[in-house]
Amino acid sequence: MLVGYSSSSGSSGSDEESEAGALTDNSKRRHDVDHGGSSVSKKLKAEEPTSETRLPVPRCLLDMFPEEGDPQTDGSSLHGGRLRSFKHERGNWATCVYFPYHPHEEFSELLEELLEAVAARDVVLTPQTEFHLSLSQTVVLRHHWIQPFTQSLRPRLVHCRRFVCSAGTLRVYCNAEKTRTFLGMEVSTGQAQLLEVVKAVDQTMAEFRLETFYKEPSFHVSLAWCVGDFTKQLKDSLQELQSLADDHEDGPFLLRVDCRELRCKAGNKTFGLPLGP
Structure with missing residues (x-):
């Protein structure tokens, strides 16, 4: 005073x-x-502030947490005409487990020849932007499940040894909804090792009460796709397409996948999960 x-x-x-x-x-x-x-x-x-005068959250902060920001659109025009297998909901993350395949020059040349041959039959295929060998179905994870999911999967993969698998036979695939058709190469060697890895992945899927992989899987690397069911048209041209893959100077083309590290992709996040030595 x-x-x-x-x-x-x-x-x-x-x-x-x-x-x-x-x-x-x-x-x-x-x-x-x-x-x-x-x-x-x-x-x-x-002059005491009230709830009515509360300032809005800055946009830069919302962008740091996309799952809490603006909801994603389900418009097929933004995804090359593709349709979602399930409706998008905020906080849900589409998740899959796979081995990545890194293409080389010979593969790129063959893929271009295959796309041209298919286009001559009035079927336009779009090449994959990334190539991989799937070991799970696409499932939905809540955002707070992602870390526990990868933590559950990581120690199980340590007991799976690294290996190399190869693929050379062209196959046609269509999704369950008949909304997309794929041209892929089916694995011919390394199936036993792939089944061992799938077993480990399925254990984690079951732990989170998610759908496990197919009972009789056809392991393959998708090369290209189109919207709609064009299974018949592509199967009619398989013999011609297989000839393009087999008639090379160095012998039939063989796609090899180095299975050292599994990838788990959840939304826009990708986690590397190495196999054992």
Whole structure:
């Protein structure tokens, strides 16, 4: 509390008078506070923020957490005409497990020849942007399940040894909804090792009550796709397409997948899960 003191050079006012004046001023202040009579107190109360004046969350913060931001659209025009197998819901992450395949020049040349041959039969295929060998169906994970899911899968893969599998036989595949048709290469060696890895993946899927892999899987690497069911047209041209793959200077083309590290992709997040030595 501030107390007024007389100047040492002043000629009037005793210490008792100064102290009495200070006590009187303090009493008035307490009276104002107790009875809400202070104009300052009233002003502060009037300026207290309310929930109606809450500022919006900055866009830069929303972009840091996309699952809490704007909902994704299900429009097929944004996905090359592809249709979702399940409706998008905020917080749900489409998840799959696979081995990646890294193409080389010989593969790229063969794929171009295959697409041209198919186009001559009035079927237009779109090449895959990324090539992989699937070891799970596409399932839905909640965002907070992703870390526990990968943590459950990682120790199970340590007991699976690294290996190399190969594929060279062209096959036609169509999804269950008959909305997309694929041209792929079926695995010919390494199936036993792939089944061992699938067993480990299925154990984690079952732990999270998710759908396991197919009972009799046809392990393959998808090369290209188109919207709709064009199974018959592509199967009619399989013999011609297989000839393109087999008639090479160095012998039949063989696609090799180095199975060292499994990938788990959940939405826009990808996790590497190495196999054992």
